[in-house]
Amino acid sequence: MVKKERPAFLKETSTPGRRGYLPPVSDVPTVPTGDLIPQPFIRQTALTLPELSEMEVTRHFNALAQRSFGVDQGFYPLGSCTMKYNPKLLEDLPQLPGFQGLHPLQDEATVQGALALLHHAEEVFSAITGMDAFTLQPAAGAHGELTGLLIIKAALTEQGESGRDTILIPDSAHGTNPASAALVGFKVQTVPTSSAGVIEPETLKPYLGPNVAGLMLTNPNTLGLFEEKILSITKMIHEAGGLVYCDGANMNAILGWARPGDMGFDLIHLNLHKTFATPHGGGGPGAGPVGVKKHLAKYLPVPRIVATPEGWRWNYDLPHSIGKVKGYWGHFGVIIKALAYIYQLGYEGLKQVSSDAVLAANYLQTLLKEVYHLPYDTPCMHEFVLSGLRDKQPAVNTLDLAKGLIDYGVHPPTIYFPLIVPEAMMIEPTEAVTLELLNSFVAIMKELARLAKEEPEALKSAPRTTPVRRLNEAQAARQPVLKW
Amino acid sequence: MVKKERPAFLKETSTPGRRGYLPPVSDVPTVPTGDLIPQPFIRQTALTLPELSEMEVTRHFNALAQRSFGVDQGFYPLGSCTMKYNPKLLEDLPQLPGFQGLHPLQDEATVQGALALLHHAEEVFSAITGMDAFTLQPAAGAHGELTGLLIIKAALTEQGESGRDTILIPDSAHGTNPASAALVGFKVQTVPTSSAGVIEPETLKPYLGPNVAGLMLTNPNTLGLFEEKILSITKMIHEAGGLVYCDGANMNAILGWARPGDMGFDLIHLNLHKTFATPHGGGGPGAGPVGVKKHLAKYLPVPRIVATPEGWRWNYDLPHSIGKVKGYWGHFGVIIKALAYIYQLGYEGLKQVSSDAVLAANYLQTLLKEVYHLPYDTPCMHEFVLSGLRDKQPAVNTLDLAKGLIDYGVHPPTIYFPLIVPEAMMIEPTEAVTLELLNSFVAIMKELARLAKEEPEALKSAPRTTPVRRLNEAQAARQPVLKW
Amino acid sequence: MGHPYLPLTAEERAQMLKTIGTERIEELFKVIPSSIQTSAVFDLPAHNEVETAKIFNRWAEMNTPATKMVSFLGAGAYEHAIPAAVKYLAGQAEFLTAYTPYQPEMNQGLLQAFFEYQSLIADLTGMDVANASMYDGPTALAEAVLLAGNFTRKNEIVVFPGLNPEARQVVQTYTRHSGLKIRFLSPADEPGGSPLSFLTEQTAAVVIQNPDFFGRLVLTKELLSTIKECGALSIVYINDPTSLAILEPPGSLGADLVVGEAQAFGLPLSFGGPYLGFLAAKQTFLRSLPGRLVGKTTDLEGREGFVLTLQTREQHIRREKATSNICSNQALCALIATIYLSLLGPAGLQEVARSSVRNSHYLFSQLTRIPSVKAYFNTPFFHEFAVDPGSLPPDFFTKMKDRGFFPGYDLRRYSPDFASGLLLYTSELRSKEEMDNFCTELEGCLAW
Amino acid sequence: MGHPYLPLTAEERAQMLKTIGTERIEELFKVIPSSIQTSAVFDLPAHNEVETAKIFNRWAEMNTPATKMVSFLGAGAYEHAIPAAVKYLAGQAEFLTAYTPYQPEMNQGLLQAFFEYQSLIADLTGMDVANASMYDGPTALAEAVLLAGNFTRKNEIVVFPGLNPEARQVVQTYTRHSGLKIRFLSPADEPGGSPLSFLTEQTAAVVIQNPDFFGRLVLTKELLSTIKECGALSIVYINDPTSLAILEPPGSLGADLVVGEAQAFGLPLSFGGPYLGFLAAKQTFLRSLPGRLVGKTTDLEGREGFVLTLQTREQHIRREKATSNICSNQALCALIATIYLSLLGPAGLQEVARSSVRNSHYLFSQLTRIPSVKAYFNTPFFHEFAVDPGSLPPDFFTKMKDRGFFPGYDLRRYSPDFASGLLLYTSELRSKEEMDNFCTELEGCLAW
Numbered sequence A, B: 001m002v003k004k005e006r007p008a009f010l011k012e013t014s015t016p017g018r019r020g021y022l023p024p025v026s027d028v029p030t031v032p033t034g035d036l037i038p039q040p041f042i043r044q045t046a047l048t049l050p051e052l053s054e055m056e057v058t059r060h061f062n063a064l065a066q067r068s069f070g071v072d073q074g075f076y077p078l079g080s081c082t083m084k085y086n087p088k089l090l091e092d093l094p095q096l097p098g099f100q101g102l103h104p105l106q107d108e109a110t111v112q113g114a115l116a117l118l119h120h121a122e123e124v125f126s127a128i129t130g131m132d133a134f135t136l137q138p139a140a141g142a143h144g145e146l147t148g149l150l151i152i153k154a155a156l157t158e159q160g161e162s163g164r165d166t167i168l169i170p171d172s173a174h175g176t177n178p179a180s181a182a183l184v185g186f187k188v189q190t191v192p193t194s195s196a197g198v199i200e201p202e203t204l205k206p207y208l209g210p211n212v213a214g215l216m217l218t219n220p221n222t223l224g225l226f227e228e229k230i231l232s233i234t235k236m237i238h239e240a241g242g243l244v245y246c247d248g249a250n251m252n253a254i255l256g257w258a259r260p261g262d263m264g265f266d267l268i269h270l271n272l273h274k275t276f277a278t279p280h281g282g283g284g285p286g287a288g289p290v291g292v293k294k295h296l297a298k299y300l301p302v303p304r305i306v307a308t309p310e311g312w313r314w315n316y317d318l319p320h321s322i323g324k325v326k327g328y329w330g331h332f333g334v335i336i337k338a339l340a341y342i343y344q345l346g347y348e349g350l351k352q353v354s355s356d357a358v359l360a361a362n363y364l365q366t367l368l369k370e371v372y373h374l375p376y377d378t379p380c381m382h383e384f385v386l387s388g389l390r391d392k393q394p395a396v397n398t399l400d401l402a403k404g405l406i407d408y409g410v411h412p413p414t415i416y417f418p419l420i421v422p423e424a425m426m427i428e429p430t431e432a433v434t435l436e437l438l439n440s441f442v443a444i445m446k447e448l449a450r451l452a453k454e455e456p457e458a459l460k461s462a463p464r465t466t467p468v469r470r471l472n473e474a475q476a477a478r479q480p481v482l483k484w
Numbered sequence C, D: 001m002g003h004p005y006l007p008l009t010a011e012e013r014a015q016m017l018k019t020i021g022t023e024r025i026e027e028l029f030k031v032i033p034s035s036i037q038t039s040a041v042f043d044l045p046a047h048n049e050v051e052t053a054k055i056f057n058r059w060a061e062m063n064t065p066a067t068k069m070v071s072f073l074g075a076g077a078y079e080h081a082i083p084a085a086v087k088y089l090a091g092q093a094e095f096l097t098a099y100t101p102y103q104p105e106m107n108q109g110l111l112q113a114f115f116e117y118q119s120l121i122a123d124l125t126g127m128d129v130a131n132a133s134m135y136d137g138p139t140a141l142a143e144a145v146l147l148a149g150n151f152t153r154k155n156e157i158v159v160f161p162g163l164n165p166e167a168r169q170v171v172q173t174y175t176r177h178s179g180l181k182i183r184f185l186s187p188a189d190e191p192g193g194s195p196l197s198f199l200t201e202q203t204a205a206v207v208i209q210n211p212d213f214f215g216r217l218v219l220t221k222e223l224l225s226t227i228k229e230c231g232a233l234s235i236v237y238i239n240d241p242t243s244l245a246i247l248e249p250p251g252s253l254g255a256d257l258v259v260g261e262a263q264a265f266g267l268p269l270s271f272g273g274p275y276l277g278f279l280a281a282k283q284t285f286l287r288s289l290p291g292r293l294v295g296k297t298t299d300l301e302g303r304e305g306f307v308l309t310l311q312t313r314e315q316h317i318r319r320e321k322a323t324s325n326i327c328s329n330q331a332l333c334a335l336i337a338t339i340y341l342s343l344l345g346p347a348g349l350q351e352v353a354r355s356s357v358r359n360s361h362y363l364f365s366q367l368t369r370i371p372s373v374k375a376y377f378n379t380p381f382f383h384e385f386a387v388d389p390g391s392l393p394p395d396f397f398t399k400m401k402d403r404g405f406f407p408g409y410d411l412r413r414y415s416p417d418f419a420s421g422l423l424l425y426t427s428e429l430r431s432k433e434e435m436d437n438f439c440t441e442l443e444g445c446l447a448w
């Protein structure tokens, strides 16, 4: 009974005088606000918030929820995003009054449990990634990249190597990598992926020079392939005087199997909202802690948690630090969830997570390559990228196939990324699958292939089961309407 | 994207070896269970519970939720059920560890807060209803009736009036009234409603005799009409030697306006899940506290909360009590919610609740009687009963109209009750409405009337927007399939 | 000022009154005699959300919850681990704020959940059919007893020793005016011979709790056959159905009716309610059952769907001839139990039962090593047992509480026969360390 | 043994390996050099749900939350009453477990919520457009500063005194390699004349926090006009946007960019995160904005709908030429703010602001009655103010904590300029009684 028309805007159902909440009211002797705040500061412009009862607000956001789709609703093989199941216990823990009620600037003596937890999280992330020290400050993966690049910059500058102004980035990399590099003032040089889908040391060599600050590498990369020559690559960069950054967004493939710290990476960010099951929240908040090898630890953002005889303390006295990248200490609530997830699985469980994620991806790849074009035909890690139908159908493109999936209640994979694969469909099942689910996905994908051939119109006109049909994105960009 | 097919049964997706939860495991020295429990007791029959991961369980119950409809989803004018908005704060409170973690048999010294709360709830219910004492034990309205009737029986027996074996019940009463009376071993005599929709003293008179134990009366009654002659009626019953029980299911009409205790009623039950906004939970749990006048207090179920110098205590030493009607002390969690609701409104707010509920009902009645037949055409209280279309359409009955409503996203009213109104539609908007909502309901109802005349097939074939179409109830009863 | 729970504004009210053709709201209430209106005033201030939450928090903080203690208190209400997912799945607004699914097309989700609940209960108990819930264990038993009386048209009920006292009291209350004579056997009746000797021709049914209130295992195939041979129905009462994970289900042993309390299936202790009564039966009793039943059927296009069925048994159709008066039931609690069972699965539920059993037997062995502590019964038990600790110091419970323990149920509350008995329960939540500490503290306390 | 988060069973795994044509899972990992695999082991046991919850509960109980104290700590993170409904509405699985709505047809609900969020923020700040969120206030400000630099192609930023130190530090970090020179004025610069004297031709933008870190009201139309006349952009930073309920919005005063921290809109303190950065701007800056934007459009049947739009600004399309690198943002926090604002409405938000103001002014008047306590500034303030309590006893904060108070922010942490300053915040949650008691205790504490 999801209605087709969009729910009325809050503003449209607003009625003067209606109340949704009665906040506590000051009980000090009454003084008109105008006596406390001088007139020039007082609002003259009308305050146009909606006026609704609690019931109306509830129904509004319930109606919006019914028009949304999360992992709890069904299969969500959105490549590169690791849309795994978000365990419910994780929601309980940050809501404990002893966590949720902490002001970030409380005396350290009153937050010893929180500091112990955070410090422990740093240690656990270090163990998982093979790094030596972690900052929990970054708010998301891209923010971790920024932090990491600032560290690279700081380290090089201190070494008198500030002339190194170029970051090498494979053409398969996520857009955040070059964007982050640019934000830190680096030049970006793109390194082409080999026909095998990875970076070849031979290809890399010509790019190395005195201008090279470092390499950002996603491993496994966004094609879902492990950089087999990783040891040579990191060695080459180091020998060339650069540092190697690991975009750890794809850690879900290698937990317990391989640690970036053991591959020669100098630093890494984790996406807690991907690898460690914290919910994506419709686009965030995530968290992007950054781990570094010992030699870079002194550049980590201030403050750092240190043990003292009086207990855990914030240490700001770090002259080499890049400074703060975010207010306070990071996404505390998200970090709690990630740590609770890790605690429940342990080393063995985490390794099984990656085993299953890789197994599921290979299973799908094996069955789907029968009908879809697999440009890099080799066992994959936790995801793989198809390049449209094997048997190309001129009328139908990847967008149509994606929209077709929607009508079967499946969230489409990431499409048109990585950019180097034409008509890309990037499929990441994660470990949170059953065989039945995978088989039903394969059946749907094959049915779409059949439709593409026999009834292309059915796909061109998909989706049909959603409250809206295909939306005019061009119009949205041409005449932007960004508020009611 | 709600699929048409029913979600697979838990059992159907079960896969051997899958786990949804790992309970704590005993860490005492291992002994095989067979050594602790003798063989004859040990399960031989296979244990056939479903085996699912947490994700699958989550998706299953999310899918079921998407195929359900509550007050939070839209208008739910189900007459006699008071489907008002359930404020969200109410959900928080029973989950406080200091409430949720209490074992019912803890020492009284360790539950002083709970006892204080419960005792206070008794006082508040007394104040609202004009009664002198309350028991919180009954689990629901019908259970309150049972309790009340047991009290009547006990009181009459003690007075040597055990020959009084008949309870008078109006023909408009809810089915629980006669059923409860029968459960206590009373005979039921049905009193007809007058053409004005109420009980006339004159009509009642012939029923009064030495066999009469009492009268159960719903006020306002299930036609939504206040028993105007209530003072005469209760007086007559008393004079005839009987007691008068108030079915308080319709208290939402008269909060702060009238108290059954002031009308001559001897006892009453409240439906906390109706009047006091505790959620209906898909059919329960509710709560049906029973209030009595002083002269009946000694018959209330054991135990009663009493103040002692050492604090609140359970008193079991009540020789006149009818005994226990339920394990422990009633639906503690529900009582907390009801009390929190009452606390937020206070006397003035509760009175406004009833004012608005009555106003909304009269507004709808005024507009709907233009097209629907209103058998009792007089201002109503919180609800009113229509008797099908004014302009009767042979092809279309009340069931069709109800199913038609579903396609407009509105929960149908109660239909075919009360039994004395042919083609009854019992409409109770409650106070939780906006004018816009009421107007849109009127517009839909009028549209249905139009359809009934011009396109009856559209109604006969409703609903069409639901995951299933009209269901074969006869088949369900003829060949009952009650398990998978 | 507007109130969050009262959406109508003053202007809307005025407009509505106008449409109705009335000036003032009072006119709509004028049917209520003015003497009644005048006295309807009471004193109750309004509180905002923050104030309300504060007041209730204060009440909550005045209590010492068993869940924060090392508690051995069971005696009918059983703390077990509750998966975190339960709250989120059962708390969804579509479930929480719906009522009984009278309009099946709109509420297939709820109906399917109840159908699955019925199926799970029937499977677990080994019975043909289960209803969609009763108020709680005690009322479920009371209704089963009434059913047995009505069905057999006999007028005696024999209740074996060891019935939960809450259930006993409720059965007493419910049957007082039913014409049924209830013979409650006490543990004292036992040594005199088999409780079966109390059966007569007029015995409609025999009620047996298993494990019984003292944790004892008493239900066997032989017992049920003998009852059947005597011409009586058997009603088995189960107070913690996690036991069914490792005990042979009453259905397989031949029980006619199986009822009980399913609070243990994911419901918090919550000071005794809301809990969940269940009722399962052989097919024979189908049309005599109290309460809701959900059935599977098809829609007019042949699609599978669910409806409330066999409603002609119920009060809203049959009124005084109904099988029961129950209307609102424990729907959400049944949903919670369904979610709990889906998450636990067979392995999980078996682990819960086994851990509880292992813990209780460990505790029993450790406690009975204390010289003054004696076992009350020499019978196999499940996760609860009774001991006689000799004599208890007057402030025993307070002392133990101050040390962090709720040392079980004081059997003197059950009956004066027990001069100093303790009934101790262990769930899967207890650890060896907790139990060892408890024994040490208890021994210390007893040596007063 | 299976794990609740790992649905695949051993049999399914075997079957899948077979389909893939592999014997052992290790083969799928053989591309990973074996030296790497060998060293990948680390030590971490698994815990079940109950154990995990216990461990985290223990950590939680080691803290003393501000929300359980009478706290006057603000300084950038502001406790306000949070309506109970927020958690239930924002916590719905469809919102919580979705990602960025790349597939708009499937996620119209989320997109509409973000569209409503953008609208509410734009309306409140008086700006033309707002984006769908930033990580937090400090990063939002840093991005606004970078935007101003890029947009104007000038290389100086002047930051008025009284910027939140967290924001100051983040701006410093973000701009270090940007070529921008940031001139942070300190309160000490003020007496020397107007901060405007620091503007030059090369000034890209002026950053003004209002109310500033010390609670002071500093933003006027005149100030913003002067800045405009100097050819610089104005960036207004707001740390508690409940203030906008009663303060003239920066947009109406002429601001170019309005950014800030919206934690106060329904987000718990949560030890500093996740919070919610907001960014609103004049239309001119539309195509230079960082972050997601949701736009309204129509579907192929003409129905209204929502999409992510103007994505050519973003990193996934423009890579190193993007306006920012932000990808995952604070979607759920923006949803919470939207729900908060819908529930509060204009009257509610005004009450929050007014009560906070009244409380802070009352506290100020009571505190400054204490002889040793002096006001630091003689400026109008909002809900926070700085006082010099004379000198503080060494264990002042501990002593006050033991009495149940968090006595505000120790300004010595802000700058050594403050030998003994306290910054005190009052929300609508403080009562007269609490404040009176606080003043008494404080006076007692100071008289050491």
Ligand SMILES: Cc1ncc(COP(=O)(O)O)c(C=O)c1O
Pocket: A080, A081, A140, A141, A142, A143, A174, A176, A177, A218, A222, A247, A249, A250, A271, A286, A287, A288, D326, D327, D328
């Ligand atoms: C490979 C890769 N790197 C980086 C990111 C950026 O992470 P975030 O969205 O948390 O900023 C993503 C996110 O999709 C990604 O897939």
Ligand SMILES: Cc1ncc(COP(=O)(O)O)c(C=O)c1O
Pocket: B080, B081, B140, B141, B142, B143, B174, B176, B177, B218, B222, B247, B249, B250, B271, B286, B287, B288, C326, C327, C328
């Ligand atoms: C008038 C009336 N009386 C009694 C009841 C029975 O209440 P409950 O369902 O709580 O047992 C109802 C419930 O619908 C009712 O409407």
